[in-house]
Amino acid sequence: MLELTGIANKTRLSAGSFLQGLTQSMSNVPCGGDTDLESCRDESAALILKIVAIASILVAGVCGVAIPLVGKKRRFLGTDTNLFVAAKAFAGGVILATGFVHMLPDATASLTDPCLPEIPWSKFPFSGFIAMMSALCTLLIEFIGTQYYERKQEKQSQIDPSHLLESGGIVPADSKGSSRKVFGEEEDGAIHIVGMHAHAAHHRHNHPQEGGACAGGLSGHDHGHSQSHPHLHSHGVSDLDDESGKRHVVVSQVLELGIVSHSVIIGLSLGVSQSPCTIRPLIGALSFHQFFEGFALGGCISQAQFKTLHSTLMACFFAVTTPLGIAVGTGISKIYNANSPRAVAIEGIFDSISAGILVYMALVDLIAADFLSKRMSCNTRLQVVSYIALFLGAGLMSLLALWA
Known part of the structure; x- marks a missing residue:
């Protein structure tokens, strides 16, 4: 009985400390020393650098996201x-390194900052936990979004098949057959990993001419498909292409969500700073980062085959987010206290969420989807070049952590 009473008292005290810690975390009272005030503070020089940063990051983002969109019709x-x-x-x-090397360590540093109460922030690895849950939620959102979009297209195709062609969608060749199967399920009932199968199968179907044993295997595969699924070639579009198209729609939107969420934090952090020593190295680092994030996002948008207006809006929304964050941060720099417990906690939570989304999207939707495809496995030169590019991008972005 005494043991139960002791456990109950400890639980009550822990809950009280937890709630008290959360309450203190919402304080807007500054804590610790403001490094901007102590050294290298120059508001006029900082303002000039912020204007340069807005222009540089905007141009880099526009160029990065525009290349795949403009170039999709050019060979x-x-x-x-x-x-x-x-x-x-x-x-x-680049995106993988952004999540692992930039966002996650920053989140850990923020959520273990001495400015925050020891309980609960220092008693539990919140940054890793939030990032993990963010990645799992991203998987769930992708799965639900893909199924929703699939059902939506099936309903539209039954009402008016020409509507999908006009909107850039893909008309399912056999809506009845597809409605009886779970997304990712084949005729034998096998379930494949969401995203990877559709993307890899998309390459297998689109590149049957690649040489070596791959060509023979693909020929047999296509021949068997043509007998059991004659509608694939009569309609000119396969169910695999249909699945891949739906996946790209969801992937592009979730990836933009992850990029935008951390771009806002980055922009605000740079905007509220009054230290040229802090801002100067960030200009080049963020421009590099924005360009290649834009390129990855632009590629996903291009593969999703949105309407021109939809693609343009998504591209513009991405391009202006960080510059807009810098502008807002500059405007509120007089009243915003970046060293308050509330600001530190919110920044750490957002960085953790962004890290989880970016790591998941980079590994699953950008890297694994391409590197596990038949196209990659049948082209040794492409494998070598792609792996070099992958490690080079991750290495260079990681190296930027020395300055930003």
Whole structure:
């Protein structure tokens, strides 16, 4: 009985300490020393550098996201070229390093800052936990979003098949057959990993001419498919292409969500700073980062085959987010206290969420989807170039952590 009473008292005290810690975390009272005030503070020089940063990051973002969108109709820059695959691998490495090397350590530093109460922030690895849950939620959102979009297209195709063609969608060749199967399920009932199967199968179907044993295997595969599924060729579009198209729609939107969420934090952090010593190295680092994030996002948007207006809006939304964050941060720099417990906690939580989304998207939707495809496995030169690009992108972005 005494033991139960002791456990109950400890639980009550822990809950009280937890709630008290959360309450203290919402304080807007500054804590610790403000390094900007102590050294290298120059508001006029900082303002000039912020204007330069806005222009540089905006141009880098626009160029990065525009290359895949503008080049998709040109042979050299098309999304089906080996050059695009290698460049996308480089961009995947950049985004992966952003999540692991930049966002997650920053989140850990923020959520273990002495400015925050020891309980609960120092008693539990919140940054890793939030990042993990963010990645799992991203998987769930992708799965639900893909199924929703699939059902939506099936309903539209039954009402008016021409509507999908006009909107850039893909008309399912056999809506009845597809409605009886779970997304990712084949005729034998096997379930494949969401995203990877559709993307890899998309490459297998689109590149049957690649040489070696791959060509023979693919020929047999296509021949068998043509007998059991004659509608694939009569309609000119396969169910695999349909699945891949739906996946790209969801992937592009979730990836933009992850990029935008951390871009806001980055922009605000730079905008509220009054230290040229802090801002100067960030300009080049963030411009590099923004360009390749834009390239990866632009590739996903291009592969999703949105309408021109939809693609343009998504591209513009990405391009202006960080510059807008810098502008807002500059405007509120007089009243915003970046050293308050509330600001530190919110920044750490957002960084953790962004890290989870970016790591998941980089590994699953950008890297694994391409590197596990038949196209990659059947082209040794493309494998070598893509792996070099992947490690180079991750390495260079990690190296930028020395300055930003």
